Amino acid sequence: MxxxxxxxxxxxxxxxxxxxxxxxxxxxxxxxxxxxxxxxxxxxxxxxxxxxxxxxxxxxxxxxxxxxYNFFSTKPKGKVQIKVCLGTACYVKGGDRVLERFLEELGTKPEEPTKDGQFSIHAVRCLGACSMAPVVLVGEKDFYGRVKPDMVPRIIDKYKEVKVQ
Amino acid sequence: MKPMLVIVSVDSNSVLLGAKHFVNYLKELIGKYNLQDTVDILETGTMGVYTQGVMMAVFPDDIYYSVRSVADIEKIVTEHLLKGRPVLSLEIPKDKLKLVVEKEKIITETRIVLRNVGSIDPRNIDEYIARDGYFALNKVLSQMKPQQVLEYVKASGLRGRGGAGFPTGLKWEFTAKVQADQKYVVCNADEGEPGTFKDRLIMEGDPHSVIEAMIICGYAVGATKGYIYIRGEYYGSVENIQKAIKDAYEYGFLGKDIMGSGFNFDLTVRLGAGAYICGEETALLESIEGKSGRPRLKPPYPPTNGLFGKPTVINNVETFANVPPIILKGPDWFKSFGTAGSPGTKVYSLVGNVVRRGIVEVPMGTTVRDLIYRFGGGLVGGKDLYMIQTGGTAGTFIGTDKLDVPLDYDSFKNYGVSIGSGVILAMSDDICPVDVALNTMQFFAHESCGKCTPCREGTRLAVQILERMSRGQGKLEDLDTLKQIAYVTQEASLCGLGQSINVPLLSIVENFEKDFVEHINASSCPHNVCRFIKIQKSKTKV
Known part of the structure; x- marks a missing residue:
C-alpha cells in the first residue's frame, strides 16, 4: 500500500x-x-x-x-457523488421528493458527505436530459431517468461497495 | 452493404434507458446467431421521439421498436432478424410515430437543423460527407468571396437561436468590418437553460454541421481561430465534437490551407465548470480566458471587443447548424420556412407532463397548442393543462388562453409569449404556480453572479417573499413588491440574466394572480402542493 x-x-x-x-x-x-x-x-x-x-x-x-464555479469544491466530497436535478422540468416531475428521499435514506444534508465518507448528495440545476425528468446523476456518467422516490434505495445499494470513483 | 440495417438511438436520453447496454447485447446476439453478414448496426442520435424505451428501427422493413429490456432485444433478434417476423408487441404503430416516419415527416416536421440527427453515425465523418457535408464549405472557399457569404446569411434573415434573436448576418458583418490582427469565432454550447437539451442532441447527433458552419463563419469574417465552449456535464457532446474535430483535421477541413484555398482555421474545445451565467456571451468569453464568468459591461460588444479583446462572433449551436444548408440552398429557400420576421425553423424541447417528451423541429410560427397536442401528444393521463412555461427558465409563464399564439421572435413583443431557447414545459393542474415561482427564483438567486446589486439582492428578496407566501404567510402588498422587483432588476441589472428575471416573475404573477391571491387568503394551498405552516407543525411530530 x-x-x-x-x-x-x-x-x-x-x-x-x-x-x-x-x-x-x-x-x-x-x-x-x-x-x-x-x-x-x-x-x-x-x-x-x-x-x-x-x-x-x-x-x-x-x-x-x-x-x-459549481463544479469546483474546496472541501472533500463523498467518494460517490449523487446529483439530483431540480431544474424546472425535473421539479414539476417530483425531483424535490427524490432529493428528500436520498437525504432521508443516507441521513445527511445536501453537499455534506455521509459519516463513512461514501456518499454526498448535491442538488443541481438542469443536467440537460429533461425528457427523462426527474433525473439523477451518480458519479460523472451514470444517469438514472424517470426516478421515483421508491427507486432511491436500489440506486444507493448499487454504489455502497464502490471504492474509488 | 448488408441486407438488413438496425438503427439504435444512443443520444444521452436513450443512454439513460440503457441504450449502450442494449447495443452491446444486440451485437452479442448477432454474433451468437451468425448474423454478422446480414445485419448492420448503426448507432445514431435521437430520432426525435421518446417513448418509454429506446428507439430502434429495422430496415428495409421500416419497423420501429421501443425497447425496454434485454429480453426485448432477444425477441427482436430471434423473431424479426432471424425469422423475418416483426415483433408486434414491441412495435410502435405508425400513426403514433408521425415524427419519425420519413414520408409523414414532410407534413409534420421540417428538419433543417436536425437534418442528419438520427440518420447518420455522428462519429463517422464519411456519413456526414455523404449527406452533402462540407459541400457548403467547399462552395464558400472555391466560389464565394467573404462579402458574398455575409450577404447570403444576411439575406436569409437567420436570427440567433440562443434566445435573443439577433440577426446573425448583421453580427457577422460587424466583426468582418473591424480591422484586427486576430479575430475569433466562438460557439456557445453552454446549454444551461433548465428544460433545454436541443444543443446537446445536435452536437451528439450531427457534430460536423456545427464545425463546418464555424469554418464558414471564420472565412466570412476573417477569423482564423475558433472555440467551442461546451457545458462540462455534456460528456457525450464533448466526445463527439472532439472526435469530429480530429477527423476534420485529418481530412483537411481544419488546419492550414483548407481545401487548397489558402484559408487557415483552428478549432479548440473548452469545457464549462458549472455556471449558468456562462451562457451569457461576455461571461462565456471571460470563462474561456480562464477567469470567473462575470459578465462584462456592454458596450463595447463582442463583435468589436470580444475574446482577449479581439473582434469575436459568438453564436449558439443551433444557429450555426442552420448555416451550411443556407449556403447550399440559398437564402430564398430558407425564407420559404417560418414567418416573415423570423424565417426558418426552431428546435423545441417538449418537457413536463406531455406524453411524448423530446425534441421537435418545426417552422417558426407554430402555435403552442400544436406543439403540446400535435407533437407532444397531449398531457399524460389526459390531465388538464394548467400552466405552460415557454422559452426556458427565463421565459414566460402562460395560461391556456394563450395556446394559439404563433411562436417566433416577435411573439413576446406582440403577445407576451417568449420563444427563448425553445422550451415548452407543460404543467397540469397538480402543480402550484407559487411553488413553481419559488423554484424559479431560487434558481436565479443561486445563479446570480453577484456582480451587480439589483440582480443579487432582487432575486434574494423575491425568494424570501415567495417562501413566505408558500408557507401561507403572504400579504397582498407582496404582489406589488414582486412586480417592483421585476421592474427594477430588468431596468438596472448589468447583463441578460438579471434583465430577464422580470419575464418569468412578472408573467407568473400577472397571469396567475388568482392563485397568488388565493394563497394569501385561503388557509391551505389551493393546489395541495405548498405546505402551509399550520400543516407543517402537525407534521414535525414525526
Whole structure:
C-alpha cells in the first residue's frame, strides 16, 4: 500500500505534466483546475497555491475562480457523488421528493458527505436530459431517468461497495 | 452493404434507458446467431421521439421498436432478424410515430437543423460527407468571396437561436468590418437553460454541421481561430465534437490551407465548470480566458471587443447548424420556412407532463397548442393543462388562453409569449404556480453572479417573499413588491440574466394572480402542493 505522501507527490507530478502538455498560460486556469479536481477529488489551498505558481497568477485569482464555479469544491466530497436535478422540468416531475428521499435514506444534508465518507448528495440545476425528468446523476456518467422516490434505495445499494470513483 | 440495417438511438436520453447496454447485447446476439453478414448496426442520435424505451428501427422493413429490456432485444433478434417476423408487441404503430416516419415527416416536421440527427453515425465523418457535408464549405472557399457569404446569411434573415434573436448576418458583418490582427469565432454550447437539451442532441447527433458552419463563419469574417465552449456535464457532446474535430483535421477541413484555398482555421474545445451565467456571451468569453464568468459591461460588444479583446462572433449551436444548408440552398429557400420576421425553423424541447417528451423541429410560427397536442401528444393521463412555461427558465409563464399564439421572435413583443431557447414545459393542474415561482427564483438567486446589486439582492428578496407566501404567510402588498422587483432588476441589472428575471416573475404573477391571491387568503394551498405552516407543525411530530 503506497503511503499518502508519495501518492500526493505522484498526483502533483501528474498535474505538472498536464500543465506542461497544454501550456502554462493564465487562460488555461479552468482546464487545469478541472484536471486537478479530477486527480485530487477537491481543491485544497495547497493545490490552489501550486496551480497559482505554475501559471504565474495570484492565488486570490485562483481562489476567486474556484469559488465561482459549481463544479469546483474546496472541501472533500463523498467518494460517490449523487446529483439530483431540480431544474424546472425535473421539479414539476417530483425531483424535490427524490432529493428528500436520498437525504432521508443516507441521513445527511445536501453537499455534506455521509459519516463513512461514501456518499454526498448535491442538488443541481438542469443536467440537460429533461425528457427523462426527474433525473439523477451518480458519479460523472451514470444517469438514472424517470426516478421515483421508491427507486432511491436500489440506486444507493448499487454504489455502497464502490471504492474509488 | 448488408441486407438488413438496425438503427439504435444512443443520444444521452436513450443512454439513460440503457441504450449502450442494449447495443452491446444486440451485437452479442448477432454474433451468437451468425448474423454478422446480414445485419448492420448503426448507432445514431435521437430520432426525435421518446417513448418509454429506446428507439430502434429495422430496415428495409421500416419497423420501429421501443425497447425496454434485454429480453426485448432477444425477441427482436430471434423473431424479426432471424425469422423475418416483426415483433408486434414491441412495435410502435405508425400513426403514433408521425415524427419519425420519413414520408409523414414532410407534413409534420421540417428538419433543417436536425437534418442528419438520427440518420447518420455522428462519429463517422464519411456519413456526414455523404449527406452533402462540407459541400457548403467547399462552395464558400472555391466560389464565394467573404462579402458574398455575409450577404447570403444576411439575406436569409437567420436570427440567433440562443434566445435573443439577433440577426446573425448583421453580427457577422460587424466583426468582418473591424480591422484586427486576430479575430475569433466562438460557439456557445453552454446549454444551461433548465428544460433545454436541443444543443446537446445536435452536437451528439450531427457534430460536423456545427464545425463546418464555424469554418464558414471564420472565412466570412476573417477569423482564423475558433472555440467551442461546451457545458462540462455534456460528456457525450464533448466526445463527439472532439472526435469530429480530429477527423476534420485529418481530412483537411481544419488546419492550414483548407481545401487548397489558402484559408487557415483552428478549432479548440473548452469545457464549462458549472455556471449558468456562462451562457451569457461576455461571461462565456471571460470563462474561456480562464477567469470567473462575470459578465462584462456592454458596450463595447463582442463583435468589436470580444475574446482577449479581439473582434469575436459568438453564436449558439443551433444557429450555426442552420448555416451550411443556407449556403447550399440559398437564402430564398430558407425564407420559404417560418414567418416573415423570423424565417426558418426552431428546435423545441417538449418537457413536463406531455406524453411524448423530446425534441421537435418545426417552422417558426407554430402555435403552442400544436406543439403540446400535435407533437407532444397531449398531457399524460389526459390531465388538464394548467400552466405552460415557454422559452426556458427565463421565459414566460402562460395560461391556456394563450395556446394559439404563433411562436417566433416577435411573439413576446406582440403577445407576451417568449420563444427563448425553445422550451415548452407543460404543467397540469397538480402543480402550484407559487411553488413553481419559488423554484424559479431560487434558481436565479443561486445563479446570480453577484456582480451587480439589483440582480443579487432582487432575486434574494423575491425568494424570501415567495417562501413566505408558500408557507401561507403572504400579504397582498407582496404582489406589488414582486412586480417592483421585476421592474427594477430588468431596468438596472448589468447583463441578460438579471434583465430577464422580470419575464418569468412578472408573467407568473400577472397571469396567475388568482392563485397568488388565493394563497394569501385561503388557509391551505389551493393546489395541495405548498405546505402551509399550520400543516407543517402537525407534521414535525414525526
Amino acid at each position: 503506497p503511503d499518502l505522501c508519495t501518492t500526493g507527490e505522484r498526483l502533483f507530478k501528474e498535474l505538472d505534466q498536464y500543465i506542461d502538455s497544454i501550456g502554462a498560460e493564465p487562460d488555461k486556469l479552468i482546464s487545469v483546475l478541472q484536471k486537478a479536481q479530477e486527480l485530487f477529488g477537491y481543491l485544497s489551498s495547497e493545490v490552489q497555491q501550486h496551480i497559482a505558481e505554475a501559471l504565474g497568477i495570484p492565488v486570490s485569482q485562483v481562489y476567486g475562480v474556484v469559488t465561482f
